[in-house]
Amino acid sequence: MRSSIPSVTPATPHHTELDVAADLLTLLRDTATEPRPDIQLEALTLAVAADLPVLLWGEPGIGKTAALNQLAAALDLPLTTVIASVHEPSDFAGLPVVGDDPAVQGVPMAPPDWAVRLVRAGRGLLFLDELSTAPPAVQAALLxxxxERRIGALRLPAGVRIVAAANPRSSAADGWELSAPLANRFVHLQWxxxxxxxxxxxxxxxxxxxxxxxxPQRLPEAVAYARRAVCGLLTGRPALVHQMPNNEARRGGPWPSPRSWQMALCLTAFATAAGSSREVLSMLVRGTVGDGxxxxxxxxxxxxxxxDPETLLAAPATAELPERGDLRQVVLDAVVAAVRERPDRARWDAAWTLLVRALETGAxxxxxxxATTLAALRQPDWDVPAAIERLTGVVSLSRRADRVAAAAGSGR
Incomplete structure (x- = not known):
């Protein structure tokens, strides 16, 4: 008789359905990143670099939390998420802890565990989520x-950055308007x-x-530039220094105050030193002091x-004029004003040369x-320059158009 030898099946790893599902989830979460222009991300990272608290406003599900997770990973910062709406005021102000001799030592305010972890780490990203659903008492504790970056008896280290997120009240669950004092402490970015x-x-x-x-070489220049811009504006427009809106909803957004102007100055310097685009700077300054x-x-x-008009008058044939029409108009008006203030034949001729260059390179x-204003500045002994001939057709055509428009308007 032949003895039967049982066959041996090779051992295979045992996978449950949940193990397979976990493998699929791993593949779905396996994403990559690439350097790509994104003005929202650039504005956010600039404000984070400037160590200013940022508040992201956006509808639910639009990616605010995902952006913060990606930001923390990219900057290699541990992320601590705190849902503001589910906390009590004492979670931010600290809980009183009675010691051995409170009459002598006082009663310290014990901070929550997440604050202790941030202090121990010395760095991190504190994400205050659902800020617009936090009741007024919690908002007051967050001030x-x-x-001041203080939680109870602890002070957050310099390596910790603060970013918050909120939904508009219309789409927030049991939402509250942000209090004016809290809103004025943030850079508001629409996400x-x-x-x-x-x-x-x-x-x-x-x-x-x-x-x-x-x-690094642009830092002193960037600071001087930002200070000159903000101080120059507020010198001529003192009413802009502090304007708290009367409307409750608008008080929960960006508005001008000495504090928010300081933030605008800081962000202008950072954007200048980084060579950021005008779109990024616009998002940042409007997010600190408001749109207007x-x-x-x-x-x-x-x-x-x-x-400088004097620089243009010194070399009109090679002058570089702004591309934007509104800025070009301001420059040409400034040149004519400079000639009016100090008129002489050479400056008058140079202004005509500059106008011809503007005609050749723009609208x-x-x-x-x-040209009309400059022509009125001519003195009797000044000869008409040849450059005027190139502008005569433009001026006369414009005048004819004005007369036609006036006639059409009077006939209605």
Whole structure:
């Protein structure tokens, strides 16, 4: 008889259905990042680099929390998330702990465990989520956390950055308007989704957050530039120094105060040193002092960047004029004003040469008003320069158009 030898089946690892599901989830979470321009991320990282508290406003599900997780990972900062709406005021102000002799030692305020972990780490990203659902008492307790960086008896180290997120009251669960004192301590950034970013991210590649590269040689210049811009604006517009809105909803957003102007100055210096775009700077300054004052500051910065009229009059044939029409108009008007203030034949001729250059390099209608004003400054003994011939057609055409428009308006 032949003895039967049982066959041996090789051992295979035993996988449960949950193990397979876990493998699938791992693959789904395996995403990459790439350097890609994103003005929202750049504005956020600039404010984080400047050590200013940031508040991201956006509808639910738009990616605020995901952006903070990605930011913490990119900057190699441990992330501590605190849901403000589920905490009591004492969780931020500290709980009183009675010691051996409170009459002598006092009663210290014990901080929560997450604050102790941040202090021990010495660095990190404190994420205050759902801020607009925190009741007024909790918002009041957060004032000291955001401004003084104190939680109970602890002070957060310099390596900790603070970022918060909130939904508009219309879409927040049992939402509250942000109190004016708390709102004025934040840089407010409107967080929206970008179609291409979402599609590419769902495909596995998200934009990479990175701290701005500040040019060391530009730091003193950036500070002087920011101070000159903010101080110049507020000198001419003193009413902008402090304007707390009357409307409760608007008080929960950015508005001008000495504190928020200091933040705007700081961010202007950081954006200048980093060579950031005007779009990024616009988001930041409007997020600190509000849309109106922020746009006035941007206009002030534009005027600071304009060339000196005397420099243009010294070399009109090779002068570089701004590309933007509104700035070019300001420059041409300034040149004519400079000639009016100190008129002489050479300066008058140089201004005509400059107007011809403006005609050749930009919209013809921008030279009409300066040319008309400059022509009125001619003295009897000044010969008409040849350059005027090139501008005559533009000015006369503009005047005819004005007469036609006036006639059409009177006939209605």
């Amino acid at each position: 000291r956390v955001v401004l 929206t989704y970008q179609h291409e970013t979402v599609v590419r991210g769902l495909g596995g590649t998200w934009p990479r957050a990175a701290l701005p590269r500040l040019a 004052p922020g746009l006035e500051l941007l206009a002030s910065l534009d005027r600071m960047d304009l060339p 013809p209608d921008l030279v009409v008003v300066p």
